[in-house]
Structures are given as structure tokens and as C-alpha cells.
Amino acid sequence: MTNQIVHYLTTDEAANRLGVTRERVAFWIQSGKLPIAARSGVGFLLSVDTVDKLGPALAASTPPLPWVRRGRKPKPAPVPLPCGCVPGTRLFCRHGAILSAAVDLADGFAAECDSPAYRGLARLAGDALAEHLRPPTIDPDPAPVMKSEPERAAA
Numbered sequence: 001m002t003n004q005i006v007h008y009l010t011t012d013e014a015a016n017r018l019g020v021t022r023e024r025v026a027f028w029i030q031s032g033k034l035p036i037a038a039r040s041g042v043g044f045l046l047s048v049d050t051v052d053k054l055g056p057a058l059a060a061s062t063p064p065l066p067w068v069r070r071g072r073k074p075k076p077a078p079v080p081l082p083c084g085c086v087p088g089t090r091l092f093c094r095h096g097a098i099l100s101a102a103v104d105l106a107d108g109f110a111a112e113c114d115s116p117a118y119r120g121l122a123r124l125a126g127d128a129l130a131e132h133l134r135p136p137t138i139d140p141d142p143a144p145v146m147k148s149e150p151e152r153a154a155a
């Protein structure tokens with residue numbers, strides 16, 4: 001029986017050896033920082049010597065990858081509105097829940113009865129919910145005092 005010496009690593013094995021993700025190793029290969037030894041049916045093969053020589057410094061100095069998983073971008077956490085609604089979810093404040101129920105009801109009627117009135121109602125309810133879920137905007141130059149109608153007419 002002979003001692004089997006492993007000379008090559010797959011990208012997965014190199015990633016495990018260096019304690020980084022497969023995507024990071026692929027990024028190093030793609031950017032020319034980690035030369036491959038060969039291509040095989042399972043992908044790139046890397047020399048153990050090269051991985052051990054270059055890998056630790058790369059692992060220590062590379063900034064975080066611009067992605068989390070291949071093909072997926074990190075999704076920002078939904079931010080709740082001051083009223084409690086969370087846009088993009090089904091989490092609503094009391095008003096949002098009523099508007100959402102109105103949208104569902106109007107959509108149901110519009111689907112069952114082919115009537116312009118129900119379609120209009122569904123559109124109105126949808127617009128009202130969208131308006132409710134719009135994040136508050138910060139006015140860069142807010143009016144300091146609300147004027148009454150006679151004051152505005154006098155100005």
C-alpha cells in the first residue's frame with residue numbers, strides 16, 4: 001500500500017481549507033489572485049501548495065464579497081412605518097388592515113362580477129392602501145405655522 005499524496009483541491013476543498021466560502025475562492029480565481037492548476041469535470045483544481053502559499057493572505061486581506069450567495073443579493077430588512085405597517089408584508093396597523101381587507105373584498109367582487117363599478121372600487125381601495133403605505137417624506141423646508149384659511153387669504 002502506498003501513501004496517497006493529494007496534490008490538488010477542488011474549490012470547495014480549498015474553501016474549507018482556508019475557512020472561506022466557495023464563492024470567495026471562485027472570486028479569487030476569477031480575479032486572477034488564485035491561479036488554477038487544471039480544469040476537471042468537477043470544476044477548477046487548485047494546487048495545494050498554491051492554496052497554502054497564497055490563500056491565508058488572501059483570506060486575511062480580502063474585503064467582504066459584494067454578494068451573500070451566488071445569484072442572491074441581500075435583501076434589506078423591511079422598515080416599519082410610524083403607524084406600524086410594514087410595507088411589502090402583510091403586517092398592518094389597524095387602518096392598514098382595514099384598507100387591505102377593502103382591497104381584498106373589492107378584488108373579490110371585481111373578479112366575480114365583471115362590473116366597471118367593482119373594478120373602480122378595487123382600484124380606489126388599492127390606491128388608498130398604497131397611499132397609506134407610502135413612507136413619510138421629510139419636508140426640507142416645512143412651514144413653521146399652519147395658517148387658517150382667512151390668514152392665508154389675507155397674506
Ligand SMILES: [Zn+2]
Pocket residue numbers: 081083084085092093094095096132
Ligand atoms: Zn399603517
